[in-house]
Amino acid sequence: MPVELEIVTGDEQAQALHWFDSTPVVSKVLFEVLRQAGVSNLDAYEAVLLSEDGQTRLDGDKAINVIGMVPRDTPLDPSHTGGALMFRLDRFNGEVLVHRRVKEATEAARLRWLSFQPHR
Template sequence: MYYILECFSSSNGHKARIEYRDDDPFRFWNAGERLESVPDLPIRARVVTDKQSMLAELWDTPLPLMTRRLHDVLVAAGVTNLDVYPVILTDSRSGEEITDYLAFNIIGAIAAADLQATRFAPGSTERTISADIDSLAIDPAKTRGALMFRLAEAVNAIIVHEQVKAAVEASGIGTLTFMSPEDWVG
């Protein structure tokens, strides 16, 4: 079974916002391909916080970021297709530099949607990269056994295998959501 990995704001506060301006307009973090040019390291971004915001375990835009602890759990679960880069986040209020995050690039965009069972938005004709999906059905035979990948039909979807979900839940990380594909809209 596969799930869509999401990180939403919680009842404890809203997710802080990331500000990042990529130095290369042709660098695509969500294409599922290795970056042709690596940004200057460490990557610098700003996290915009207020009294009610919280740092997240994962952001997908504008720069895909995850905590080092989440990365460790994913690697221990068998995920081998992540390129990661050190990041320094500067807190907008305090000026504090936060170094516990990695920018990540998932290598692999897989066309795993069951096109007959997936419900696309009315009038939507796009079927790759940015398909407008109202309910997703994943064909496990198309996943090639991948544990984590971007969905080629809609690259904003990060798909994880139940093995990854179980490892993250067992680690005690409780701020991520694993959505059933049929409940995902994107």
């Protein structure tokens, strides 16, 4: 059974983002880029975006859970990542950290609306 998420009224015709983070949902394209870049610690579920009136249904996205957390060290200690290329910090604040390889793979795929910030 897919994860169902509601489309905000008025946004039914908008272009879907590659990453939507209230419930982490990624496009099929981004999911494949992550896998090809070597990200292996994701639980993924089919996701369906539905309009409030039920007239619009968008299939093909993935609801994801990034498995594993890393201690929030400053600076980040690479030995704590266990080799993960994508992870959350132990005091989750919505941030997902990615290895440079993942960043470069998403940039090479030219996925619009994704941005990266250096870890502080």
